[in-house]
Amino acid sequence: MAFDHREEHVDTGMLIIQANLDDMNPELTSYITDKLLEAGANDVYWIPIIMKKGRPGVMLNVLADEGKAGELEEVIFSETTTFGLRYVRADCHRLGREFILIETRWGAIHVKAAFHIGRMVQFAPEFKECEQAAKKHQVPLKQVYDEVRRLFLERRGE
Amino acid sequence: MAFDHREEHVDTGMLIIQANLDDMNPELTSYITDKLLEAGANDVYWIPIIMKKGRPGVMLNVLADEGKAGELEEVIFSETTTFGLRYVRADCHRLGREFILIETRWGAIHVKAAFHIGRMVQFAPEFKECEQAAKKHQVPLKQVYDEVRRLFLERRGE
Amino acid sequence: MAFDHREEHVDTGMLIIQANLDDMNPELTSYITDKLLEAGANDVYWIPIIMKKGRPGVMLNVLADEGKAGELEEVIFSETTTFGLRYVRADCHRLGREFILIETRWGAIHVKAAFHIGRMVQFAPEFKECEQAAKKHQVPLKQVYDEVRRLFLERRGE
Amino acid sequence: MAFDHREEHVDTGMLIIQANLDDMNPELTSYITDKLLEAGANDVYWIPIIMKKGRPGVMLNVLADEGKAGELEEVIFSETTTFGLRYVRADCHRLGREFILIETRWGAIHVKAAFHIGRMVQFAPEFKECEQAAKKHQVPLKQVYDEVRRLFLERRGE
Amino acid sequence: MAFDHREEHVDTGMLIIQANLDDMNPELTSYITDKLLEAGANDVYWIPIIMKKGRPGVMLNVLADEGKAGELEEVIFSETTTFGLRYVRADCHRLGREFILIETRWGAIHVKAAFHIGRMVQFAPEFKECEQAAKKHQVPLKQVYDEVRRLFLERRGE
Amino acid sequence: MAFDHREEHVDTGMLIIQANLDDMNPELTSYITDKLLEAGANDVYWIPIIMKKGRPGVMLNVLADEGKAGELEEVIFSETTTFGLRYVRADCHRLGREFILIETRWGAIHVKAAFHIGRMVQFAPEFKECEQAAKKHQVPLKQVYDEVRRLFLERRGE
Numbered sequence: 012m013a014f015d016h017r018e019e020h021v022d023t024g025m026l027i028i029q030a031n032l033d034d035m036n037p038e039l040t041s042y043i044t045d046k047l048l049e050a051g052a053n054d055v056y057w058i059p060i061i062m063k064k065g066r067p068g069v070m071l072n073v074l075a076d077e078g079k080a081g082e083l084e085e086v087i088f089s090e091t092t093t094f095g096l097r098y099v100r101a102d103c104h105r106l107g108r109e110f111i112l113i114e115t116r117w118g119a120i121h122v123k124a125a126f127h128i129g130r131m132v133q134f135a136p137e138f139k140e141c142e143q144a145a146k147k148h149q150v151p152l153k154q155v156y157d158e159v160r161r162l163f164l165e166r167r168g169e
Numbered sequence: 170m171a172f173d174h175r176e177e178h179v180d181t182g183m184l185i186i187q188a189n190l191d192d193m194n195p196e197l198t199s200y201i202t203d204k205l206l207e208a209g210a211n212d213v214y215w216i217p218i219i220m221k222k223g224r225p226g227v228m229l230n231v232l233a234d235e236g237k238a239g240e241l242e243e244v245i246f247s248e249t250t251t252f253g254l255r256y257v258r259a260d261c262h263r264l265g266r267e268f269i270l271i272e273t274r275w276g277a278i279h280v281k282a283a284f285h286i287g288r289m290v291q292f293a294p295e296f297k298e299c300e301q302a303a304k305k306h307q308v309p310l311k312q313v314y315d316e317v318r319r320l321f322l323e324r325r326g327e
Numbered sequence: 328m329a330f331d332h333r334e335e336h337v338d339t340g341m342l343i344i345q346a347n348l349d350d351m352n353p354e355l356t357s358y359i360t361d362k363l364l365e366a367g368a369n370d371v372y373w374i375p376i377i378m379k380k381g382r383p384g385v386m387l388n389v390l391a392d393e394g395k396a397g398e399l400e401e402v403i404f405s406e407t408t409t410f411g412l413r414y415v416r417a418d419c420h421r422l423g424r425e426f427i428l429i430e431t432r433w434g435a436i437h438v439k440a441a442f443h444i445g446r447m448v449q450f451a452p453e454f455k456e457c458e459q460a461a462k463k464h465q466v467p468l469k470q471v472y473d474e475v476r477r478l479f480l481e482r483r484g485e
Numbered sequence: 486m487a488f489d490h491r492e493e494h495v496d497t498g499m500l501i502i503q504a505n506l507d508d509m510n511p512e513l514t515s516y517i518t519d520k521l522l523e524a525g526a527n528d529v530y531w532i533p534i535i536m537k538k539g540r541p542g543v544m545l546n547v548l549a550d551e552g553k554a555g556e557l558e559e560v561i562f563s564e565t566t567t568f569g570l571r572y573v574r575a576d577c578h579r580l581g582r583e584f585i586l587i588e589t590r591w592g593a594i595h596v597k598a599a600f601h602i603g604r605m606v607q608f609a610p611e612f613k614e615c616e617q618a619a620k621k622h623q624v625p626l627k628q629v630y631d632e633v634r635r636l637f638l639e640r641r642g643e
Numbered sequence: 644m645a646f647d648h649r650e651e652h653v654d655t656g657m658l659i660i661q662a663n664l665d666d667m668n669p670e671l672t673s674y675i676t677d678k679l680l681e682a683g684a685n686d687v688y689w690i691p692i693i694m695k696k697g698r699p700g701v702m703l704n705v706l707a708d709e710g711k712a713g714e715l716e717e718v719i720f721s722e723t724t725t726f727g728l729r730y731v732r733a734d735c736h737r738l739g740r741e742f743i744l745i746e747t748r749w750g751a752i753h754v755k756a757a758f759h760i761g762r763m764v765q766f767a768p769e770f771k772e773c774e775q776a777a778k779k780h781q782v783p784l785k786q787v788y789d790e791v792r793r794l795f796l797e798r799r800g801e
Numbered sequence: 802m803a804f805d806h807r808e809e810h811v812d813t814g815m816l817i818i819q820a821n822l823d824d825m826n827p828e829l830t831s832y833i834t835d836k837l838l839e840a841g842a843n844d845v846y847w848i849p850i851i852m853k854k855g856r857p858g859v860m861l862n863v864l865a866d867e868g869k870a871g872e873l874e875e876v877i878f879s880e881t882t883t884f885g886l887r888y889v890r891a892d893c894h895r896l897g898r899e900f901i902l903i904e905t906r907w908g909a910i911h912v913k914a915a916f917h918i919g920r921m922v923q924f925a926p927e928f929k930e931c932e933q934a935a936k937k938h939q940v941p942l943k944q945v946y947d948e949v950r951r952l953f954l955e956r957r958g959e
Contacts, residue, residue: 027731029891031846034196034925037224038612041697042619042626048695056663056700057225057693059217061847061859063838065381065831066195067215067227069693070846074729088896088922089625094915095895097864099817101661105727106720125726132720135666138512145516151563152516161480164473185415187575189530192609196928199381200935200942206379214347214384215377217849219531219543221522223515223697226530227377232413246580246606247941252599253579255548257501259345263411264404283410290404293350296828303832309879310832319793343573350828353856354770357539358777358784364537372505372542373535373857375849382827383847385535385857390571405783417503421569422562441568448562451508454670461674467721468674508670511698531699533691539855540669541689541701635951659889673855680853688821688858689851701851706887733819737885738878757884764878767824 019107019126024077025053027101028084030093031060033068040069043090050086051079053103074101106133113162117144117155122163134163177265177284182235183211185259186242188251189218191226198227201248208244209237211261232259264291271320275302275313280321292321335423335442340393341369343417344400346409347376349384356385359406366402367395369419390417422449429478433460433471438479450479493581493600498551499527501575502558504567505534507542514543517564524560525553527577548575580607587636591618591629596637608637651739651758656709657685659733660716662725663692665700672701675722682718683711685735706733738765745794749776749787754795766795809897809916814867815843817891818874820883821850823858830859833880840876841869843893864891896923903952907934907945912953924953 044055054074062068071091075083080098087096106125113120113136120140125133136159145152202213212232220226229249233241238256245254264283271278271294278298283291294317303310360371370390378384387407391399396414403412422441429436429452436456441449452475461468518529528548536542545565549557554572561570580599587594587610594614599607610633619626676687686706694700703723707715712730719728738757745752745768752772757765768791777784834845844864852858861881865873870888877886896915903910903926910930915923926949935942 025729027729031844034194034928036192036194036627036630037220037226038192038222039626040224040693041222042616044695054663055695056702058690058702058848059225059693060862061377061381061383061830061849062195063834063845064196064199065377066198067217067377068195068846069225070848072692084894084917088915088917090627092627092923092925094898094913094923094925095893097815097817098892098894099731099889102730103727104716104730108726123726125720127716127720133724133726135724135726138666142516152513153510153564153566156510157476157480160473161477164477165481183413185413189528192612194943194946197942198377200932202379212347213379214386216374216386216532217377218546219514219533219693219697219699221518221529223693225693228530228532230376242578242601246599246601248943250607250609250943252582252597252607252609253577255499255501256576256578257415257573260414261411262400262414266410281410283404285400285404291408291410293408293410296350300832310829311826311880311882314826315792315796318789319796322789322793323797341571343571350826352785352788352824352826353852353858354824355784356535356856357854358774360537370505371537372544374532374544375535375857378827380828380831382830383849383859384827388534406785408785415573418572419569420558420572424568439568441562443558443562449566449568451566451568458674468671469668469722469724472668508668510666510668511694511700512666512696514698515696533699535851535855535857536669538670538673539851540672541691541851542669543699631950631954634947635954638947638951639955657887659887672851676853686821687853688860690848690860691851704850731889734888735885736874736888740884755884757878759874759878765882765884767882767884 017108019128020105022076022103022105025101025103026075026077026080027099028073028075028080028087029097029099030071030087030091030095031062031068032071032091032093033062033066035092037069039090043071046086046090047073047083050082051075052083074103111163113159113166115144115155115158115162117148117150120144120159122159136160175266177286178263180234180261180263183259183261184233184235184238185257186231186233186238186245187255187257188229188245188249188253189220189226190229190249190251191220191224193250195227197248201229204244204248205231205241208240209233210241232261269321271317271324273302273313273316273320275306275308278302278317280317294318333424335444336421338392338419338421341417341419342391342393342396343415344389344391344396344403345413345415346387346403346407346411347378347384348387348407348409349378349382351408353385355406359387362402362406363389363399366398367391368399390419427479429475429482431460431471431474431478433464433466436460436471436475438475452476491582493602494579496550496577496579499575499577500549500551500554501573502547502549502554502561503571503573504545504561504565504569505536505542506545506565506567507536507540509566511543513564517545520560520564521547521557524556525549526557548577585637587633587640589618589629589632589636591622591624594618594633596633610634649740651760652737654708654735654737657733657735658707658709658712659731660705660707660712660719661729661731662703662719662723662727663694663700664703664723664725665694665698667724669701671722675703678718678722679705679715682714683707684715706735743795745791745798747776747787747790747794749780749782752776752791754791768792807898809918810895812866812893812895815891815893816865816867816870817889818863818865818870818877819887819889820861820877820881820885821852821858822861822881822883823852823856825882827859829880833861836876836880837863837873840872841865842873864893901953903949903956905934905945905948905952907938907940910934910945910949912949926950
């Protein structure tokens with residue numbers, strides 16, 4: 012039933028690349044996030060901050076493998092308004108992962124489960140699949156989530 | 170000793186003028202705040218918000234007397250990037266105020282006290298005067314604050 | 328089984344009482360929240376804002392019935408550092424509510440359900456009871472939540 | 486050249502519908518925003534807030550015409566986890582609008598201009614069109630914006 | 644009079660353990676904070692962030708000694724919904740500390756003072772003791788703080 | 802025409818000095834920022850965070866060369882209320898810089914341009930000069946910005 016699998020592991024040599032932006036049009040943020048993910052970033056997130064003269068800026072954070080830094084810099088310098096970057100080193104501990112297919116009254120939906128030292132510690136319905144089911148069948152998205160979670164727990168309990 | 174006085178009162182007919190900004194350079198915010206205060210706003214503050222497509226925008230809030238709305242609109246439309254405004258009605262309860270002069274080892278500094286139904290409920294050293302004293306005498310600003318507060322409480326207790 | 332019930336209704340004549348605080352020790356916030364709830368506030372929440380000179384302040388918001396305004400003012404002026412308040416009028420639409428008791432392997436836990444025009448639209452396990460069960464039985468709190476939700480859905484589906 | 490036009494006006498009888506959410510999966514926010522815009526909301530935005538017990542919640546804000554309240558409530562109660570809503574009355578001042586087509590080296594892109602008492606006070610390149618041009622021609626999005634703005638100003642100056 | 648003492652020092656080999664959460668019920672945060680402090684964390688704090696698809700998430704930050712990482716991971720994976728963690732190395736400079744007992748009209752309250760190279764740079768009344776005194780004697784909490792600070796400064800000045 | 806120049810480079814051995822503040826008067830932030838910049842900090846920014854007991858605190862961040870740490874510590878311990886500091890190591894990539902003077906109808910204004918591997922990737926009108934021109938000539942600040950940007954692009958295109 013599982014169609015994907017990844018072992019728990021730690022990635023050393025990761026970078027958090029940061030840039031503080033106090034003069035950028037916020038409309039650009041979602042586009043920049045997508046560009047960075049396409050260019051190989053593992054994760055992209057924005058932190059609201061207060062900069063010099065009390066300006067409400069944002070700090071761009073890009074988590075990436077050290078080997079990807081050159082390509083990501085290229086995107087950051089081209090697409091944002093920053094004059095510089097910071098690199099902070101980080102190690103990343105990633106849980107083992109498995110995808111399980113759950114049959115629901117709105118079709119089959121995957122659940123992503125995560126394992127720590129062999130024990131399942133997380134499970135989460137796939138957002139996009141729930142969203143599509145909610146739209147197609149005109150049911151509240153939260154109801155789809157709840158039902159997938161319920162069915163997953165039920166099956167697991169058997 | 171008091172050189173200024175104002176009675177506790179409620180101002181009805183106030184407006185909170187709001188504009189959501191998702192495409193404005195944040196560098197402009199402090200300049201806009203100053204412009205609006207000069208044009209007669211009672212208060213100006215910014216709230217970090219999340220707008221369409223997850224954009225990290227800011228909401229401008231201008232508290233003002235209804236009669237000032239025209240002039241403030243003029244500033245908002247000229248200086249920000251907004252295509253519209255919202256008006257929310259509000260009543261403002263303002264405490265009675267009095268300024269008291271406190272002698273410190275760094276010179277005299279005013280304390281602003283506030284009264285609710287005749288009882289003193291607040292007192293605050295004047296920021297600018299503390300800041301000037303801290304700079305001039307090279308002492309930590311927090312130390313100036315603490316000392317002004319201590320002297321005020323001591324005197325009041327006599 | 329239901330031990331409490333309330334019909335869906337709209338409360339008109341509610342107030343949102345607001346105060347912007349740029350010189351208050353943030354340690355005080357939780358104490359002030361509790362004091363206001365004890366004094367009859369329906370809800371209390373804090374919004375991070377940016378005030379004059381770029382100061383990272385907070386806006387206190389107190390939702391209350393108009394008749395409670397006097398007592399709440401007393402608390403706000405006594406416990407915060409504000410020199411004034413704003414009142415914004417609001418109407419509040421509250422869903423019908425019912426509490427249902429669910430038997431779990433960690434004891435009985437209530438679920439609070441809400442109804443809109445007779446249809447159940449929300450259900451939420453009681454936080455405090457889940458927390459106590461998690462502590463007593465040394466299980467993850469999220470697992471208790473998930474299980475209560477699962478059992479509630481199962482029972483409802485029968 | 487203009488293909489759309491709207492006069493400056495004030496809409497009275499608008500509502501800001503608010504719901505504080507401290508127990509909702511944040512994944513749902515973008516879906517809910519889209520649902521509310523489809524159901525007739527004029528604007529949807531989220532404010533990070535701090536709720537009881539220091540919980541980092543969000544406040545949903547929906548700006549809408551009073552006549553749409555029923556449909557929007559339906560969406561809010563179905564898709565979020567709230568047990569109640571607040572309505573705050575607002576008037577909305579909307580600028581006059583006009584769309585102008587600008588020819589660029591990457592194709593034609595619209596600029597949305599806004600007018601206050603007959604004077605142009607805002608102009609903004611259409612985000613989606615700039616984004617498409619940037620993707621198609623592999624140029625930085627900010628460069629497309631800058632160029633559209635430059636051409637608009639140049640033409641206007643003639 | 645001092646009943647506790649700690650010398651100023653730098654702890655090297657500390658970790659900031661971080662997890663970005665975009666699908667967790669915010670109700671869980673205070674419980675998780677307590678669990679992590681019990682499990683040996685030096686500090687726990689949450690940063691509001693904007694994640695993929697503009698989701699308003701939170702970043703959990705846990706400051707801890709490297710040797711505690713295993714136990715804290717266990718709590719984070721069990722109690723939050725994260726699929727991974729980041730470790731960032733940090734050194735921590737901690738000031739020398741001393742507790743001083745101050746007699747007030749509401750009973751004795753401790754002040755925590757901090758020293759940098761032998762000079763006292765901070766002093767702060769103990770929150771819990773001030774809170775208890777305020778509740779017991781029905782005085783505003785800010786008044787208790789102010790009085791403890793005043794008495795501490797007075798005594799120090801002698 | 803260029804009167805200043807700096808080559809693109811990476812500064813290794815930088816520190817991000819952090820302090821979480823949950824009991825400091827927010828009025829002090831702008832003063833502290835200025836003090837730290839005077840004492841040699843490369844950048845200073847504040848992040849809104851949620852601390853123990855749900856307190857809405859701020860995290861001070863000071864980016865600096867390792868050699869400046871002692872002086873900056875002195876300022877942080879003297880001017881803030883913190884009992885400790887964290888140091889996180891960072892490398893900083895700074896773009897090459899050049900200042901170009903642009904003649905406008907409101908006088909000459911500098912544009913700061915930045916270069917990555919010889920290619921110009923950023924350009925930004927100097928905020929203070931735009932602000933002065935806007936005040937002196939009574940034009941909207943955003944109009945001054947737009948015009949400087951337009952003239953810079955025009956000249957560059959020649």
